[in-house]
Amino acid sequence: MMFRGHFLIEMLTQTFWIAAQLILFQIIYGRVSQIQDWSQYEYFAFLATGMLINGLVEAFFMPNCANLSEKIRTGNMDFAMLKPIDTQFLISFETVDFAMINQVIISIGILAFSLWKLGVTLTVVNVLMYLLLVIIGVILFYSLMIALASTSIWMGRNQSLYEFWFYITVFARYPQNFYRQAWGGEFLWFTFSFLLPILLVVTVPARVLLQKTLEPNAVVLVVAPLATLICLWVSRRIFNWSLTHYRSASS
Numbered sequence: 001m002m003f004r005g006h007f008l009i010e011m012l013t014q015t016f017w018i019a020a021q022l023i024l025f026q027i028i029y030g031r032v033s034q035i036q037d038w039s040q041y042e043y044f045a046f047l048a049t050g051m052l053i054n055g056l057v058e059a060f061f062m063p064n065c066a067n068l069s070e071k072i073r074t075g076n077m078d079f080a081m082l083k084p085i086d087t088q089f090l091i092s093f094e095t096v097d098f099a100m101i102n103q104v105i106i107s108i109g110i111l112a113f114s115l116w117k118l119g120v121t122l123t124v125v126n127v128l129m130y131l132l133l134v135i136i137g138v139i140l141f142y143s144l145m146i147a148l149a150s151t152s153i154w155m156g157r158n159q160s161l162y163e164f165w166f167y168i169t170v171f172a173r174y175p176q177n178f179y180r181q182a183w184g185g186e187f188l189w190f191t192f193s194f195l196l197p198i199l200l201v202v203t204v205p206a207r208v209l210l211q212k213t214l215e216p217n218a219v220v221l222v223v224a225p226l227a228t229l230i231c232l233w234v235s236r237r238i239f240n241w242s243l244t245h246y247r248s249a250s251s
Helices: 005-028 040-060 064-067 067-073 077-082 087-092 098-118 124-151 159-173 185-195 200-209 220-243
Strands: none
Touching: 005 040, 005 098, 040 064, 040 087, 040 098, 040 124, 040 159, 040 200, 064 067, 064 087, 064 124, 067 077, 067 124, 077 087, 087 124, 087 220, 098 200, 124 159, 124 200, 124 220, 185 220, 200 220
C-alpha cells in the first residue's frame, strides 16, 4: 500500500484483463450456444472460480515465494531460519498483495451474477463443498509455487521457473472437457487431470456448484484432494531438502 499509484494501476490492469476475458467469450458464445456442455454463464461461473483461486494464491503466496530468492541474495534468509517458527510458514505468509483482493472481489461478483442468470438453487452442501474444493485448489497451486521457489536456494535466481509455473497454470483457464478434442488434447486432459490435477481443482468445484455431472465420474472428488495432499507433501520435502543446501550469508 506504500505506492498508491502502482496499487491503483495494478487494480485497473486486473479489471481490464478480466473484462477482456468476458468480452472474448461473450463474442464466442454469440456464435454458439454451448462449448462442450458449458453454456455462456456456466463458463463465466467456471472462469470466476479460476480467478478466485488464482486471486487468493497471488494475494497471499505469490509475493512471498517471489521474494525468496531476494532473501537468499541479501542474507535475510538467515534471520528467517533463526526465528522460533516454521521457516516455510513464515516465508509463505509474510506479506499480502492487497491489489489481488480486487480480483477476488470481482470473481465473486461474476460468480454470483452467473448463478443468478442461470437460476441455480444453491444448497448448504453445494456451497460448503464448493468452498472446500476452492481451498484444495489454492493448496495445490501453492504447492507448485513453493516447490518452484525452493529451487532458488540451490539454483540462484529462478525467474524462468516462475514463467514455467504460469505456463502450466494457464491450462486451468479452460474446463477439463475442452481438451478432449484430439489425441494431443486427450494427453493434456489425462496429464493435468490425474498426474498434476490443475484441471480438476478448477473444473470440479465449478461443476459441483452448478450441479453438473462430474467427469469422468464422481471419483474426481477423491482424486483432486488426494493428489493435492501428495503435492503438498512433496513440496514440503523439496523445501526442507533445499534448506539443507542453503549456504548462510555469513559462511
